[in-house]
Amino acid sequence: MTPRIAVIGAGAWGTALALQAARAGATVSLWARDPGALQPDGCMRRLPGLMLPHKIEVTGTLPTRADLVLLAVPMQQLRRIAGQLTLEAPLIACCKGVESGTLCLPGEVLADLHPGLPRGMLSGPNFAGEVARALPAASVLACSDAALAGRLARMLATASFRVYAGDDPVGVEAGGAAKNVIAIAAGAAMGSGAGENARAALITRGIAELGRLIAALGGKPATAAGLSGVGDLVLTCTGPGSRNYSLGVALGEGIVLQDILAGRSTVAEGVETAPALAARAASMGVSVPIIEAVAALLTGRIGLAEARERLLARPLGIE
Ligand SMILES: NC(=O)c1ccc[n+]([C@@H]2O[C@H](COP(=O)([O-])OP(=O)(O)OC[C@H]3O[C@@H](n4cnc5c(N)ncnc54)[C@H](O)[C@@H]3O)[C@@H](O)[C@H]2O)c1
Numbered sequence: 226m227t228p229r230i231a232v233i234g235a236g237a238w239g240t241a242l243a244l245q246a247a248r249a250g251a252t253v254s255l256w257a258r259d260p261g262a263l264q265p266d267g268c269m270r271r272l273p274g275l276m277l278p279h280k281i282e283v284t285g286t287l288p289t290r291a292d293l294v295l296l297a298v299p300m301q302q303l304r305r306i307a308g309q310l311t312l313e314a315p316l317i318a319c320c321k322g323v324e325s326g327t328l329c330l331p332g333e334v335l336a337d338l339h340p341g342l343p344r345g346m347l348s349g350p351n352f353a354g355e356v357a358r359a360l361p362a363a364s365v366l367a368c369s370d371a372a373l374a375g376r377l378a379r380m381l382a383t384a385s386f387r388v389y390a391g392d393d394p395v396g397v398e399a400g401g402a403a404k405n406v407i408a409i410a411a412g413a414a415m416g417s418g419a420g421e422n423a424r425a426a427l428i429t430r431g432i433a434e435l436g437r438l439i440a441a442l443g444g445k446p447a448t449a450a451g452l453s454g455v456g457d458l459v460l461t462c463t464g465p466g467s468r469n470y471s472l473g474v475a476l477g478e479g480i481v482l483q484d485i486l487a488g489r490s491t492v493a494e495g496v497e498t499a500p501a502l503a504a505r506a507a508s509m510g511v512s513v514p515i516i517e518a519v520a521a522l523l524t525g526r527i528g529l530a531e532a533r534e535r536l537l538a539r540p541l542g543i544e
């Protein structure tokens with residue numbers, strides 16, 4: 226039977242996932258908060274130039290039936306929007322971040338709201354525009370039930386979009402959150418002229434921070450080496466198309482955060498996630514100096530020079 230996939234959130238990623246799900250043969254609905262998201266030319270506002278096939282239903286009504294729900298809303302909106310769902314289906318978070326205030330990862334938000342429903346996370350090195358255009362890409366869909374992850378991954382996969390199944394959702398969620406923060410650091414290094422060596426060091430030590438976070442959260446540290454860890458860190462810390470990296474570059478060039486944000490309508494998850502992830506790490510006694518430095522920089526507690534100084538002055542350890 227043809228699976229029904231409901232995508233919640235019609236930003237760039239929700240739109241790309243709807244296109245991908247349709248390509249994989251599913252019946253697809255795409256929930257948009259704003260009816261103007263579907264433009265008169267048949268393209269979605271966040272992915273101009275890509276016509277949505279008619280078989281994707283764009284709707285302002287949340288789904289009541291589906292075989293799989295993909296939640297592609299901004300992290301800080303996940304609780305409010307997922308809380309309105311009444312259907313019974315596996316809920317897969319596709320947003321990358323940590324909730325401010327509660328310090329919850331996406332799966333923890335979903336567990337609070339819908340404790341009886343299967344849940345998981347889809348994440349990987351995936352720029353929406355490339356996935357939407359069916360350029361080759363890979364991602365991981367992780368659930369604590371590996372067999373379920375495999376079934377859901379097959380619903381979404383095509384020859385151009387390889388969806389691996391994973392059994393470490395918390396490790397995948399931590400990777401999605403951390404890479405956005407490390408990408409801001411990498412961008413700031415490049416924007417301030419610190420150079421390629423500095424960026425490579427930040428990526429590598431960022432992976433070390435992610436491994437410690439995953440272990441403390443009860444996940445599998447090896448997940449840090451996978452698509453949702455190294456894969457997404459490399460993409461986001463080097464791809465000029467990354468919102469988080471480019472925000473870091475602008476900070477490195479001396480532009481004030483408020484001015485950067487005022488010129489954007491898209492979400493850079495690292496901005497709100499950095500302080501939340503730093504606080505979550507502190508609550509578990511995990512050392513995450515790069516994430517802490519980015520949080521302190523974004524919240525105005527230190528400037529760029531002090532952030533750099535702090536990281537370079539740390540005691541030399543054993544790798
Ligand atoms: N864009 C990508 O390449 C990409 C890839 C993988 C994962 N993601 C993740 O997907 C999530 C969504 O990002 P995106 O790029 O699709 O977003 P986007 O920047 O394209 O658009 C933001 C979306 O958020 C919605 N929105 C804004 N304020 C809202 C509110 N108050 N309530 C409800 N909805 C609101 C907007 O309507 C829009 O649909 C993020 O967590 C992001 O990290 C994005």
Ligand SMILES: O=P(O)(O)OC[C@H](O)CO
Nearest residue numbers: 349350351352467468469
């Ligand atoms: O543009 P960014 O920084 O939000 O990154 C988009 C995706 O998460 C890359 O995998």
